[in-house]
Amino acid sequence: MKKISDSTISRLSTYYRTLNRLIDQGVKTVSSDTIAEINDITSAQVRKDLSFFGAFGKRGLGYNTEALKEEISRILGLKKTWNVALAGVGNIGKALIDYEEFRKQGFIITALFDRDEKKVGKEIKGLKIHHIENVCQITREKNIEIAIIAVPAKNAQDVVDQFITCGVRAFLNFAPITIKVPPNVQVKNENMSIELEALSYYLTQNK
């Protein structure tokens, strides 16, 4: 399949949320123009993004909200639930365990890992904290497909490498460091300081 850009994929996610909200409000049909306006983009962008995957609208009418939501859900692979491991049970990690939004979209944190002996063996929300050494055993048992990396920067590459040996191919990385992975593995970064620094840059330029 033709390579679709990251921006298109992340916009599909926002359309998905938009559609959910519209459906909650009882809206049955929506135009690309309305979706665009809600998300501060152009309607051509919305139509182009969708066109990579098919022709889901009706000319003159727009899109059926329920049907389009289903299509996007299928495209993004949200028809199933995903078993997610969380490595690093610090501040950020603990907050993510309770993060409703993940669960709602079908991402279920089913395994916790840490390197700190004081934490290993304890439970959080009914989930036992495992030592990172046992990553392969647990990953197999729990059928983990995605790992969230919330460990300190200096350990992040190591931890990812271990998960990769166990066959995990998708990572959400919170450590402020570039993780190196082979081409068949995907890393998405969630680097909150980078965004704050962009704001700092903006305010500095526009004093």
Place this chain on the structure above:
Amino acid sequence: MKKISDSTISRLSTYYRTLNRLIDQGVKTVSSDTIAEINDITSAQVRKDLSFFGAFGKRGLGYNTEALKEEISRILGLKKTWNVALAGVGNIGKALIDYEEFRKQGFIITALFDRDEKKVGKEIKGLKIHHIENVCQITREKNIEIAIIAVPAKNAQDVVDQFITCGVRAFLNFAPITIKVPPNVQVKNENMSIELEALSYYLTQNK
């Protein structure tokens, strides 16, 4: 000044981290090639990014790590500390209060807000939780320049609007919704579900 792309700015942040690490290791001089390799990009990209702001290297030699770090720090506006407000003291919000990385880069959370009467008046880490109604008073008192939005999606636009009336022009938004702002206001999004959904897409395509 010529408009610099968001990607250039966020790469500057990663160069900044890279330089800090190199300096810690006692490295005095670095080439664009080394910086590139550490961050999995091309050396031309590194040089081009820096060239928008000046000529900081020496041909044949590379860049002085300490000097380049100072330059980037100045460009990004990290020479000062920034007073940051946090709206929404839920899971995510609480984790951010303790997030060392922010403080280290000079982003100091100095005011907390929530709408929940049960939380208002309480303290976390010595910071009193204020009602969102008092946002202008506190924002002025504490000289807030950036606000982190960690409230539920349905309240996010409202809360941002209130901050804008008080003169705040930079937002880090964790709510999974597109915030509308006038052109002189900047919003950066930290939407963790979007990244997970991109991983879900990737795994679904590459089964």
Place this chain on the structure above:
DNA sequence: AATTGTGAACCTCTTCACAGCT
């Protein structure tokens, strides 16, 4: 000899604009 700084070429993403369908 090594490495920067940069115009030009290239590539990718976005927007335009309109034919085609409902």
Place this chain on the structure above:
DNA sequence: AGCTGTGAAGAGGTTCACAATT
């Protein structure tokens, strides 16, 4: 009449490749 789907044009970002400098 209204709105989609899309080829073509346009804008923007990345990489090339090499002259300039240490």
